[in-house]
Amino acid sequence: ETGVTQTPRHLVMGMTNKKSLKCEQHLGHNAMYWYKQSAKKPLELMFVYSLEERVENNSVPSRFSPECPNSSHLFLHLHTLQPEDSALYLCASSQEHSGANVLTFGAGSRLTVL
Amino acid sequence: DAKTTQPTSMDCAEGRAANLPCNHSTISGNEYVYWYRQIHSQGPQYIIHGLKNNETNEMASLIITEDRKSSTLILPHATLRDTAVYYCIVRMPSGNTPLVFGKGTRLSVIA
Numbered sequence: 474e475t476g477v478t479q480t481p482r483h484l485v486m487g488m489t490n491k492k493s494l495k496c497e498q499h500l501g502h503n504a505m506y507w508y509k510q511s512a513k514k515p516l517e518l519m520f521v522y523s524l525e526e527r528v529e530n531n532s533v534p535s536r537f538s539p540e541c542p543n544s545s546h547l548f549l550h551l552h553t554l555q556p557e558d559s560a561l562y563l564c565a566s567s568q569e570h571s572g573a574n575v576l577t578f579g580a581g582s583r584l585t586v587l
Numbered sequence: 588d589a590k591t592t593q594p595t596s597m598d599c600a601e602g603r604a605a606n607l608p609c610n611h612s613t614i615s616g617n618e619y620v621y622w623y624r625q626i627h628s629q630g631p632q633y634i635i636h637g638l639k640n641n642e643t644n645e646m647a648s649l650i651i652t653e654d655r656k657s658s659t660l661i662l663p664h665a666t667l668r669d670t671a672v673y674y675c676i677v678r679m680p681s682g683n684t685p686l687v688f689g690k691g692t693r694l695s696v697i698a
Binding site: 529573578583 | 619621623628629630631632633636638678680684685686687688689690691
């Protein structure tokens with residue numbers, strides 16, 4: 474257990490479904506991230522939240538909608554996804570300050586879109 | 588962030604030292620070098636980071652050349668559980684600058 478918990482670990486959904494991925498960090502960090510990892514591709518940064526405000530949105534389609542209600546929780550709301558959105562979705566957190574920045578990742582949520 | 592270049596894959600015999608190189612020839616003076624690894628289907632795990640000096644922790648050692656254009660991650664006694672993809676990343680120290688992952692090096696530790 475790394476201190477960053479992601480649920481569910483596995484999710485299968487149809488293209489018309491609406492579902493959410495949840496991330497919770499118990500480390501007292503003030504920044505949280507969503508990354509996507511498709512098969513045989515590098516990790517792609519999706520969203521960054523710092524002090525509960527979104528500071529980066531990497532041209533992610535609107536069918537992915539992040540929410541950060543407080544510094545410990547991060548959600549990724551999913552709706553009308555496509556089969557190519559099937560991937561491992563990774564949440565991470567860090568304590569932002571000038572200097573070195575170490576990210577702690579969760580175990581990921583593996584999403585399959587049928 | 589400066590780009591890094593790593594070999595696609597490497598093999599290492601169990602019990603031997605694994606030396607993973609990384610080239611970051613365009614690194615700027617205040618960028619840190621980070622190493623992470625990702626064991627199959629798990630989240631990446633932080634290993635070590637450094638700025639100018641060599642660093643060592645319970646997992647590995649990081650050797651950074653004097654000109655900072657390259658570095659080597661050393662796993663002193665590789666085990667089968669060290670089989671993973673290893674990522675070398677350089678990053679500005681700005682608070683909100685996220686880590687950008689490349690393709691990394693796939694290390695296979697062989698019994």
